[in-house]
Amino acid sequence: MLQKYSAFCICILCCLVASLSGHIVAYYTAAVYEHHAILNQNSTTLTDRKAALEFMLQNLDIYEMQVAAAAEKGAQIIVFPEDGIHGFNYTRQSIYPYLDFLPPTHLLPWNPCLEPDRFNDTEVLQRLSCMAVKGGMYLVANLGTKVPCEPHHFQCPDGRYQFNTNVVFSSNGSFVASYFKQNLYFEYGFDTPNKEQYVVFDTPFASKFGMITCFDILFYKPAVGLVEKHMVKHILYPTAWMNQLPLLSAIQIQRAFASAFGVNFLAANIHHTELGMTGSGIYSPSKSFFYYDMTSENGKLIIGKVPVDPSEELSAGHNAQISFGTDNMYSNQLHWIHSEVCEAERGEHCRGSPLRHQMPPSVFQAEMMYDNFTFTPLPAVQGAVKVCSSSFCCYLNYTKTMVSNELYALGVFDGLHTVHGTYYLQICALVKCGGLEPETCGQEVTEAGTIINFQLWGNFTTKHIFPMLLTSGMTLHLPNSWGWKDAHCYMNNKNMSSGLVTAALYGRLYNQD
Incomplete structure (x- = not known):
């Protein structure tokens, strides 16, 4: 089975490691799960909320097992992939029963695990909240959500917005943050938010976390803006990425983003080889823990140590002093072979x-x-x-x-x-x-x-x-x-x-x- 891991990312035995300067770098333990999702084979068929929940519980049961496994490894945060709970290829109408209600910010704070009856149609959020409690870790997941809007508004004719949504729960189950995917990729069941979101939050073990989703990685808003304008140090990245070589396999762009901006990048992908979907990882400026397997249909839990401040970890020769061979690049004497x-x-x-x-x-x-x-x-x-x-x-x-x-x-x-x-x-x-x-x-x-x-x-x-x-x-x-x-x-x-x-x-x- 093809399971490739970077040769230079052997597990660190403790949470502190000395850099070459003698400075002690603090680490936290992160987990991402590449999920072989159970897909809805009748995704365009209309159904009801009860049947939709019964379907999604199959994937949520797998999530819960992975949270328990990550907890045994000391994980402090876990990231699950895009579309991992409900799958994909829905219409606007057929995905509606699979959507949870997302409370507006003025009704927060909220702990779904402790307050399950506060809002209707929040069963998936409740389950995720309780997983975070049982695992004693922060939990990041992707699901579909519905948000009420003004009826008959030209941008919202059916009285609701439907968003591809990342959510974050703290280790005590509290709802911490949400993010609506800005750059949709042929996702006809979801709406594009009217305004891009720059979601930033802190945790007890590290600060300046931000979220993007899948196709967002190729655009300035919000991916680059999170780093350049909001000084985010840790990117959480649920994705359902179909690999395209030679330049845009999932692990290539994940590693490249972490390198380009000197940040930590926690990426969880769907695993379905017939769709060309595999490739997840945990990346710091100088280390990679990754998984890529096109030979089986196995999911994979990845655990890695991540620097609390990525700027304190040595990046691989970034802006090192170099010379271009024996000749200057502008020299007419450079012998270009044709x-x-x-x-x-x-x-x-x-x-x-x-x-x-x-x-x-x-x-x-x-x-x-x-x-x-x-x-x-x-x-x-x-x-x-x-x-x-x-x-x-x-x-x-x-x-x-x-x-x-x-x-x-x-x-x-x-x-x-x-x-x-x-x-x-x-x-x-x-x-x-x-x-x-x-x-x-x-x-x-x-x-x-x-x-x-x-x-x-x-x-x-x-x-x-x-x-x-x-x-x-x-x-x-x-x-x-x-x-x-x-x-x-x-x-x-x-x-x-x-x-x-x-x-x-x-x-x-x-x-x-």
Whole structure:
């Protein structure tokens, strides 16, 4: 069974660990559960509240067992995935019986476990509240909720809003916070909130927690705003994420968000391999505890130690002092290798390349992630390549330390992504292609045999860059160093032990969406 864990995230034996400076870093224990949800096979069929509750109790029973298991491991907070209680693919009408009533803030505080009769249609909230009490931990879950509105209002014609909702309960069962998902992804049963929410709360063991849900991670509001404007240090992330390689598997974007902003990121995903859903984890700036398994239908409870203040934990070489190979990136003397050199079998860099007789053109187009990337191949065992999209250019110095008969290419994209969402991207990506033909570059790949040491950089026009590094067998790595130098964002890595699948700097230009 494919269960990949990062080699550098061995469980810490105690809650305090010394950094290199001798400073003592405090930790808390977190849990996330990747849930193999029991799905409603008749999700568009109308039903009643009683039948809806009977269905949801099947998933809630599993939740309760996982809370008990997490409690035995000393967890202080647990996160469950998006849609894990009721499933998905509902219509606005068919999901209604599955929705709990969410009390307005002026009727709080409220402890559903101790006050079960205070509000009608809150059975799921009551069950979650009592789980938190039994486990003695904070509990984060996702469910559908209904909120009354003015009848016949044009935005609310049936007298209610229906929201995809995260809720938080304290260890004594008190209702702490709620968040309505802002960026819906083909969720026809739910409404988009009129205004984005920035939900921030504290716990006895750490402060500045915030919540986002699934597709929210790709947008400024509220995900980035929570960190940049509200100084959140811990992101709680229920998701129902369908993996899309080579750039947007669940664990890639989760790890990248924690790295980009230097925060802790607690992510719980649904587990259904036939839907391409797996990938959960607990991420700090310098450690990863993660799960990715496309070979079974097993759920997984992940436990990890998380720094109370992520800024006190060493991040993996972020903004470390680096140099770009032996030459400055602007130097005309830098020897950029192109495929035509190898096709003529000239130059020492080409010797030993298994692809020297079948290299693609020096620049070619191929589709990756529904976008038209411009690629240049890596024609030699070592060398330097660059590829541009108008004025945006990506550069790569590389050495293949173990060479297989595989095609790698450096790709660039600068433009508006318009499939399954609209958002502006700038990307530099080194990828293993699906085959030896140019058109296979950008295909989904999970295994690779070629080990590559590299320096990757680009002249990005956004500061919001997400570093991604994935190796064979869906294994996450942190780069040796990454950050900014001379107005270029860079990522360096060496001494890899497994084949490279993807190394990317994934840039978002939020103001051009």
